[in-house]
Amino acid sequence: MAEPAPQPTINDNTANDVLYEVADHIATITLNAPQRMNTISGPMLNELTQRLVEANQNADVRCVVLTGRGRAFCAGLDLKAERSGDSLLSSASSPTNLDLRNTPPTVMHAMDKPIVCAVNGGAAGYGFDLTLGADIRLLARSAKLAVAFCKRGVVPESGGTWYLPRLLGWSKAAELILTGRTLSADEALAAGLASEVVDDEALAARARALATEIAGNAPLAVQAAKRMMRMGLNEPFNEHVHHVFLQLLPLMRTQDFQEGVRSFMEKRPPDFQGR
Structure with missing residues (x-):
């Protein structure tokens, strides 16, 4: 049930x-x-x-x-x-x-x-x-x-x-x-x-x-994107790109990243868990 x-x-x-x-x-x-x-x-x-x-x-x-x-x-x-x-x-x-x-x-x-x-x-x-x-x-x-x-x-x-x-x-x-x-x-x-x-x-x-x-999007990625936008308001471009890259690396190790890739390949809606 x-x-x-x-x-x-x-x-x-x-x-x-x-x-x-x-x-x-x-x-x-x-x-x-x-x-x-x-x-x-x-x-x-x-x-x-x-x-x-x-x-x-x-x-x-x-x-x-x-x-x-x-x-x-x-x-x-x-x-x-x-x-x-x-x-x-x-x-x-x-x-x-x-x-x-x-x-x-x-x-x-x-x-x-x-x-x-x-x-x-x-x-x-x-x-x-x-x-x-x-x-x-x-x-x-x-x-x-x-x-x-x-x-x-x-x-x-x-x-x-x-x-x-x-x-x-x-x-x-x-x-x-x-x-x-x-x-x-x-x-x-x-x-x-x-x-x-x-x-x-x-x-x-x-x-x-x-x-x-x-x-419905990957919550860790959404939060990271907002964080990067906020930081970018006061950062030079080169520093900002460096910080974005440092944020990207841990995201690519998350289960949600794997789910995002699988769901795209399988042509289905993703099921993100925030992990």
């Missing part, structure tokens, strides 16, 4: 600001504070960090989908929490001891597991920077990206000043940051900030399909 299919690991307590589910090698992380447009409080930020780390460390996870619940992806920091002393910034005793090593943008940048961000609605401020930390961005047609930092008297504090010049070039990045402009989904696609724009009701399924396609 066939063994029953494994049930997804899920945390669906609506009291939690971040939902986490693992099924079919895909971890889905959902910002779950729709009543405040998924604005980030201190506890929510810590929970999001923990879930990202958990997904990256789980050998069963091959791809992560990050999305939001409700009509917004994330409208930035929770200003009500800021006034009550329960936010990212107010949690520090002074501006000189903010520990940013374990916050979502830095954790996302260091992750080897690929991240698909399904932007289900508005992404502003901190929420906009979160989208930039993903490897692939899919936008619902109603989604908007608000680069509104300078309009609020601050700078993109969680990666925007690093990502945008690399994604768009200096001139376009400067235009967006210095004007604080808001982009529609189609404008974001035209600018190169999104891979695809889909109808709102199709977003979740499209993100799942893309994550499934990624998860």
